[in-house]
Amino acid sequence: MVFKRLLGSMGVGGPAVDTVLDLAGATPGGSLSGEVRLTGGRAEFDIEHITLELVARVEAETDHGEHDGVVVFERFTVGGGFRLHEGEHRTVPFAVTLPWETPITELYGQPLGIVLGVRTEIGVAGAKDKGDLDALTVRPLPVQEAVLEALGQLGFGFKSADLEYGRIAGTGQQLPFYQEIELTPAPRYAHQASEIEVTFLANPAGMEVVVEADKRGGLFSGGHDALARYTVSHGQSSGTDWNAEVDSWIQRLLSSHTGHGAHGSYGHDPYGHGHGGGQAHKDDHGHHGGHHRSGPGMGTVVAAGAAGLAVGVVGGMVAAEVVDEVGDFFEGDEDEGDDES
Structure with a gap:
């Protein structure tokens, strides 16, 4: 143009x-x-x-x-x-x-x-x-597309996407803002969370995936946000059962009893945190601290939900x-x- x-x-x-x-x-x-x-x-x-x-x-x-x-x-x-x-x-x-x-x-x-x-x-x-x-x-990069496609396969719906000024502590973030892709929860998780947010922080070796859940309150507890970080390598975009992998991320995040979920390292961790370390939290003005797939994927979900989003x-x-x-x-x-x- x-x-x-x-x-x-x-x-x-x-x-x-x-x-x-x-x-x-x-x-x-x-x-x-x-x-x-x-x-x-x-x-x-x-x-x-x-x-x-x-x-x-x-x-x-x-x-x-x-x-x-x-x-x-x-x-x-x-x-x-x-x-x-x-x-x-x-x-x-x-x-x-x-x-x-x-x-x-x-x-x-x-x-x-x-x-x-x-x-x-x-x-x-x-x-x-x-x-x-x-x-x-x-x-998107192949790994980003694979993760989003898996979320669509698992029943999550595209809600919106925006860019937030600020930083996510505990990550290798370089830019002064980050992208949030907001999703409605899959039916099986609707009673546990009202919204899921995904952020990709790519780097030469791979990518950090920061997943945040707006968890619903229980009988004796109020709702709160849970956040976790996972790392993947670019080479794992194919040959990985992303549906199972991403679903395990969501399960671990929603089963956590604190404001921060688990940190997982799937493949090479370019920042050397290893398993169990480097929990992420948001520190941005006003925010809280290749397998066969069947059914509609995130592409179909975005096509249905993206109309009118391009403000x-x-x-x-x-x-x-x-x-x-x-x-x-x-x-x-x-x-x-x-x-x-």
């Missing part, structure tokens, strides 16, 4: 910029490629730098309630240091690597309601111009007015990121 923008800092007659992303999409930790197309204006301009920013719309809970804002979570300088002549056409190809924790935006082609974008910044004559956004589509997304494009709404909570973060460039 192409966005055309006349550099506002240059006014009428300035160069125009088109950013084109490859249509294949990307995966966490994978390559994002495309090209920046420049068209010279009515004079010569020195292009000092061409920078791509990865931006995400996130939610944050503060003392004043919940707010939406925009976070720049990665920056890449992909060109610059040349003179663009009057009317000249120049193409700058790029290939950058996405952070491993980049949120996924779709499953089996169905949008999850996550808003990500690539913003192109052009530095000309000491000024910066932040152009329009290109919508960023991120597909701020129109026709597959990130709405500029949504991404431009940077609340006071995030302005400091964006300014810091700009100073580093």
Whole structure:
């Protein structure tokens, strides 16, 4: 998809910029490629730098309630240091690597309601111009898809997905926010939990899966949240009975009698916690501390539940007015990121 923008800092007659992303999409930790197309204006301009920013719309809970804002979570300088002549056409190809924790935006082609974008910044004559956004589509890694498919097979339903500003303590989280995929419980667990939330924290070796349950209260106890972390390797995406594995996670989580469930290590644990250690808890403004499958999977569940979830997304494009709404909570973060460039 192409966005055309006349550099506002240059006014009428300035160069125009088109950013084109490859249509294949990307995966966490994978390559994002495309090209920046420049068209010279009515004079010569020195292009000092061409920078791509990865931006995400996130939610944050503060003392004043919940707010939406925009976070720049990665920056890449992909060109610059040349003179663009009057009317000249120049193409700058790029290939950058996405952070491993980049949120996924779709499953089996169905949008999850996550808003990500690539913003192109052009530095000309000491000024910066932040152009329009290109919508960023991120597909799940095989292990992520396997876990979500198993949850669908087990009867869990897709409810929503969002990005939460904050960190999950006890994990190797790198980005300043994390993705939560909210699920309705399978019928067999409906009496024990009202909601299940899943967070993926991918890394080069594998992935941490943080599972949280909103547990219902009993006759002599109130409801509470239980949270546990499990680790898997990328190589186990096939040849694993994920239905049995994921079901065991849920059973252990719901059988725990404390606010934190068990930590399990299935395969290589890239952080060396081993079995029984490194329990996770959330520390984010306002939050509490290859086998054959039959029946509908999570792809069918998402297709049925994702309609209307893509807030701020129109026709597959990130709405500029949504991404431009940077609340006071995030302005400091964006300014810091700009100073580093």
